Amino acid sequence: MRYLRNILLQVVILVLVALWLLPIYLMVLDGLKSTSSVLLTPVLSPGGISPSAFLSTVRDLARPILNSLVVTVPVAAVGTYFGALAAFSFYRYTSKISDVLFSIIALATFVPFESVTLPLARLIFSMNLFDSYLGLIFAFLIFYLPTGALLMSIFLVSLPKPVLEAARADGAGDWMVFNKVVLPLMMPGMISTFIFIFIEVWNNFFIPLVLIKSPDMRTATLAAMRYIGGMGVLYNDTFAASFIISLVPLLVFIFTGKYFIRGLLVIGGGTKG
């Protein structure tokens, strides 16, 4: 009985892994096809190996990937750090006003980008930040600072309260308590939040679509769209580009996934510090 259940479990895992691997399989398989064979062979079956699509897209994507990094890393870092700061101040100073503010933050994380496109675009225009890194970073922060604050407040309540009080009794002011005690103890949570915001921003297509115009400023997701033209689609290039672009968050996740999972465990486990 137990044996059977184990087998069943393995089968379920295998199916899920296969489902998850399917897009990667497709991207690699069809990205390696030549321009003609990608049109002539079915999507799921192999059709020869030609590095041309990968070679040409890597060259094309260097600049967009750099653009994406220039935007994504600061947004994730600032969103995480300031999110943690905000979470800490909400934790330290509770009042009716802060309760209302916190509810607003929680609501802000649910606002869909599309619904505020127009005001956002006009705001960035009026700040003279259209088609710039700063404008993009600013726009992303509007959406991901609340996310950072919300996530970090969930991590913060898992910290043992007496430890923070001990630090205050030891003479440390808020700033010192935050930097010397809260930050180091929340590292797994900070890393989880960083990864979450990083992946969200990296994969975001809509905001750069609205706020970026010149080809040199394109982010990776915008660049991937370039292979879809009015006259036809360069399938092999699209697949290769998609694969290269998704490598970055994949690598980030592989190197820091341990902390990400540790952070998630804190959320699931409740109070264990």
Place this chain on the structure above:
Amino acid sequence: MVKIVFESVTKVFKRGSNIVEAVKDANLQINSGEFFGILGPSGSGKTTTLRLIAGLEEPTKGKIYFNEELVAADGQVIVPVEKRNVGLVFQTWALYPHMTCFDNIAFPLRVKKLAQSDLDERVNKIAKTLGIDEILYKYPREISGGQQQRVSLARALVKDPSLLLLDEPFSNLDALMRDTARALVREVQQKLGVTTIIVSHDPADMFALVEKAAVIVGGNFKQIGAINDIYERPADSKVASLLGEVNLFEGEISAGRFSSSGLSLQLDTKASGKVILGLRPEDVRVGSTEPDLVHLGKFTVLVGSYQGGAFRITTKKDSSLLVFISDVPYKAGETLDLYAKKGHMKVFDQAGELVGAA
């Protein structure tokens, strides 16, 4: 060192529509250099009192003074915890898990931006005093509970606090460690002369450590005084049982004769009417072995257990249970002729207030 004064301090907690009065109109004075104890059952408001003194909570009403300085009043903390120079030892010890013991102890000094050589000297000195110099470079998770407690004490003492606050510091230690730790705390307190307040539900902490104690029940300070006085003359039956085991008999006195179910004895008291008679286990004798005893009657032994060098005997007469301490064991079913020491019985009125001894 510092003297602490509470002037009609009330602390109310509000959680939605749930209102809890944790401390009610408390008036206290803790003298400079004194070792003061706050004894109370869980939920009595004793930890809240300590947090009010520390500055971690603000009083809803009333004033708190450190010496002559007003530190908190009417819903406001005037001098915050980080400026009060208090050493705090938590029940859970609350060590910084990401720092070595050395860094834990050094933390208050680093906050003060002490020079490194000075800092090393003071950390090593306090570590030597508390016998933890061997484990300074270990992390809290790598050392025993007793050692963690000492690190926590060292961290509280290293900055020369003017006030040391201990919140149930021994309850997470095993019985054997507890007395060693008490002895250490007592020794250090006497050596440094720092005003110290301990909060505990365990009367043993009070007897072992404090000069003066306050008993708090349901947010009210019932009695403040020397611990032995409180033991001998508890303000009410609740305080009596908080300080140690006490047999309580509900009955009636008329013309000096106390009667309850199973008990009937002549008392030397002016009290009359419905009363509760309190009798400590150590004030009961088997047989008329010494002068000044009052006859209680014949009791049947229910069970005899052994604890800490003495036998704890539970007996019964009709529906009255009586517990006493004996040097010799008795078997269940034995009938014993029991006496009580004159003048050691406490008479409480119906509400539990002490009205006299008998």
